[in-house]
Amino acid sequence: MSLAEYTAVGDKETFTYWMESRLDEYGSIWGGSAFKFGIYSRNDTTDKEGDASLAYDAQYGWYRKFGDTPQAAFDVVRGHVVAVAESARAGRLDEIDKSPLGAAYRWKIAFHYQSQQAPLVACIYLRKPLLHFLQMPLSDSAAPQSVLYRMLAEHRKPEEGVVAFSERVWKDWVYSNPLEIKLSEGAVKNGYLTVNLVSAPFPESMYxxxxDAEAGDTARFVTDTGQFFDSDIRVTGAGGSGRLRKRLNGYFGSIGAKAGDIIRIHQQADGSYRIEAKADVTPQPAAIAGVPAPILQSIKPKKPSMTPLNQILYGPPGTGKTFETVAKALEVLDPAFLAENGDPDDRPQLKKRFDDLVKEGLIEFVTFHQSFSYEDFVEGVRAATDEESGQLRYEVTDGVFKRLCNSARTRVIKEAGLPIDLAGRRIWKLSLGDSATEGHIYEECVENGIALMGFGGGADFSSCRSREEIQRVFSSVGEPLALGDYPITAINTFVNQMKQKDLIVVSEGNLKFRAIGEITSDYRCIDRDNGDTYAQCRSIRWLRVYNPALPLEALMENRFSQMTVYELRSGSINLDKLRTLLKGRESGEEAVKPRVLIIDEINRGNVSRIFGELITLIEPSKRAGAPEALQCELPYSKKPFSVPGNVHLIGTMNTADRSLAGLDIALRRRFEFIEMPPRPELLSGVVVAGVDLQSLLATLNRRIEVLLDRDHMLGHAYFMSLQNDDDLASLATVFRNQVLPLLQEYFFEDWQRIAWVLNDHRKPAGCRFVVPPPYSAEALFGAGAEVPSEARLWRLDPRAFGRPESYFGIIEAAKA
Incomplete structure (x- = not known):
């Protein structure tokens, strides 16, 4: 083996590259100084002065103890490598302890060159995992590592391969000893979680x-505040360190992280890791409000919320179920306001506050019906026309529940300033790189307070004031374009039309947005040293940055176009929603507010089909962050999905509906059922033309309960409009248009029983709402004719509706 075969910059076939990189699956020796190899090929060839122990020339660095020249040093190092390999092959591990090569390096050589028939060296090259498995003090530095390997080998089962055994030893170590990371100021500022790859519990496939195009395999992470995300490890430098590609600005903000704080990473299972703050850092659950944070030493457990996550208001028609959802939603989102404005006279204030929360996107309202489907509720494939090609394409579109869940996970990870005046500002939609493949462009823009565009490569358009001038610059850099081509339009917009103090909305695909910013500079062209073409630049003050992105419904009236940049005009963007998003938060206000989905007539839809697999995930114990949390892969997007713990479901159910029977089994375990019976007492003191409506309703319901059941009674809401209207004609309208039609439906037009409910059989003529026909079937067809029952021939008497005695008669018999 020559020196060039041992080490050479950029050569992936050298001995040292194989040991450090290509044989990673057999234990990592990344990190530390390259002097562990004895001699190494320098990447930085600038002059560097050595000292008594280290030597450098223009190409190599080496330990001076091995020789005065690179070749002389390599000859000695090669001898040590060979000696380690021969000792390992012969089983003389004690000789390897004395090798001057780096400890992890020499033992990795030993692992690969030992006898394959009787291996002694596990592919773990750090002392502490070995000591931990052998139940020895981690501070032990006296026991030679060769002795530790021999002791360890005695625990390997005869049928267990050395690699499988090494994995078992390593897992025992990482499961019991979390990786601890001390945060720097730069890490807190930029959301970095930097890891030492030598001691990190991650497989090399994650590096x-x-x-983003070079991303490794991802693993699932969960924080102690309940946030879930997937990430790989973005390797930096020479491979000794890396960081989670996912930035954790939001998490650091929620726990109040500062430089010097310790963050731990526990491996929970293969491909699953938990991130938590050490005991002196107190996480504040923000990603999932309402779910208690894990209890660390300095954290007091929170009282569980008394408001159920899933509830159904059920009762007969007209009992105010939908009416009550306003108060139920405020109980979740603004309990203080509800407490101050809970009187019946304050209903307009409650409704106004409710409407404001709807505008903020915190409340969604949907009505189930027979045609409502999983695709409407969760996600489905929808057809759309491509704006550029005109071709039909199919894309996965989120349903109302998935959109709400995603927005419930969204947190403001960066914000600036107080509310701003939108007057006179133009608003632009802007794409910052392709959201699927160029995530690093967006991250760079957010981190550096800029917006970048890639059209035109590195060309400078500073002097261009017209489309023609822009066209000439494109031609000068080898991109001849027609005057109407979109790149010219995009550059003209970015350079000439967008002005300082204008706002930009950064899209993520066509259905989400992830940032709002204010333009703070004129156009400039910047140098790019990373090989990409994003050189067109404007400075931006980021007003809001969201992670994950918000659904477009939180801001837009229609979907985003695929064009890189264009103006968002009135009718496209909802300015009221924009003002709400840019509204400054009060001190102490939650970073992530709960969300409420109101499902009216929940029993009229096919619940099993609409919820699908999510019927399990909505259970409080299965929500994200809960001890028994579950997630599933959605069928269309093929992405993992869980239900956040701050999403509340409020359903309404009409017990008179015939579709109720099959619903209890499906929902009873997942929802708390809150009965809303008729409340005649709410009509106390309401008298119309001398008729006491409280007594009237109570009497009607007692008769219905006897003849039918309590699920088909009449609700008080039908009569509430009469509180301020004592006109008999208004009472007659309620009976004619609401009460009688409902009784017809209840009793399947069995007029005899309807007459009993109204007590018509004991009223004088002219006061009966239901009367028999003036003829009989026998008179019409003869005595021998078989005709339908005369019960169907009954009819309403219009005279009865206008007489107070008709209504008195319903009540009076009850007193007799």
Whole structure:
């Protein structure tokens, strides 16, 4: 083996590259100084002065003890490598302890060159995991590592391979000893979680490159505030360190992280890790409000919320179920306001506050019906026309419940300033790189307070004031374009039309947005040293940055166009929603507010089909962050999905509906059922033309309960409009248009029983609402004719509706 074969910059076939990188699956030796190899090929060839122990020339660095020249040093190092390999092959592990090569390096050589028939060296090259498995003090530095390997080998089962055994030893270590990371100021500012790859519990398959296109395999992470995300490890430098590609600005903000704080990473299972703050950092649950944070030493457990996550208001028609959802939603979102404005006279204030929360996107309202489907509720494939090609394409579109869940996970990870005046500002939609493949462009823009565009490569358009001038610059850099081509339009918009103090909305695909910013500079062209073409630049003050992105319904009236940049005009963007998003939060206000989904007539839809697999995930114990949390892969998007713990479901159910029977089994375990019976007492003191409505309703319901059941009684809401209207004609309208039609439906037009409910059989003529026909079937067809029952021939008497005695008669018999 020559020196060039041992080490050479950029050569992936050298001995040291194989040991450090290509044989990673057999234990990592990344990190530390390259001097562990004895001699190494320098990447930085600038002059560097050595000292008594280290030597450098223009190409190599080496330990001076091995020789005065690179070749002389390599000859000695090669001898040590060979000696380690021969000692390992012969089982003389004690000789390897004395090798001057780096400890992890020499033992990795030993692992690969030991006898395959009787291996002694596990592919773990750190002392502490070995000591932990052997139940020895982690501070032990006296026991030679060769002795530790021999002791360890005695625990390997005869049928167990050395690699499988090494994995068992390593898992025992990482499961019991979390990785601890001390945060720097830069880490807190930028959301970095930097890890030492030597001691990190991650498989090498997770190690990716600098760009998203070079990402490694991802694992699932969960924080102690209940946030779930997937990430790989973005490897930096020479491979000794890396960081989670996912930035944790929001998490750091929620726990109040500062430089010097310790963050731990526990491996929970293969491909699953938990991130938590050490005991002196107190996480504040923000990603999922209402779910208690894990109890650390300095954290007091929170009282569980008394408001159920899933509830159904059930009762007969007209009992105010939908009416009550306003108060139920405020109980979740603004309990203080509800407490101050809970009187019946304050209903307009409650409704106004409710409407404001709807505008903020915190409340969604949907009505189930027979045609409502999983695709409407969760996600489905929808057809759309491509704006550029005109071709029909199919894309996965989120349903109302998935949109609400995603928005419930969204947190403001960056914000600036107080509310701003939108007057006179133009608002632009802007794409910052392709959201699927160029995530690093967006991250760079947010981190550096800029907006970048990639059209035109590195060309400078500063002097261009017209489309023609922009066209000439494109031609000068080898991109001849027609005057109407979109790149010219995009550059003209970015350079000439967008002005300082204008706002930009950064889209993520066509259905989400992830940031809102204010333009603070004129256009400039910047140098790019990373090989990409994003050189067109404007400075931006980021007003809001969201993670994950918000659904477009939180801001837009229609979906975003695929165009890179264009103006958002009135009718496209909802300015009221924009003002709400930019509204400054009060001190102490939650970073992530709960969300409420109101499902009216929940029993009229096919619940099993609409909820699908989510019927399990909505259970409080299965919500994200809960001890028994579950997630599933959605069928269309093929992405993992869980239900946040701050999403509340409020359903209404009409007990008179015939579709109720099959619903109890499906929902009883997942929802708390709150009965809303008729409340005649709410009509106390309401008298119309001398008729006491409280007694009237109570009497009607007692008769219905006897003849039918309590699920088909009449609700008080039918009569509430009469509180301020004592006109008999208004009472007659309620009976004619609401009460009688409902009784017809209840009794399947069995007029005899309807007459009994109204006590018509004991009223004088002219006061009966239901009367028999003036003829009989026998008179019409003869005595021998078989005709339908005369019960169907009954009819309403219009005279009865206008007489107070008709209504008195319903009540009086009850007193007799």
């Amino acid at each position: 990716g490159g600098a760009t």
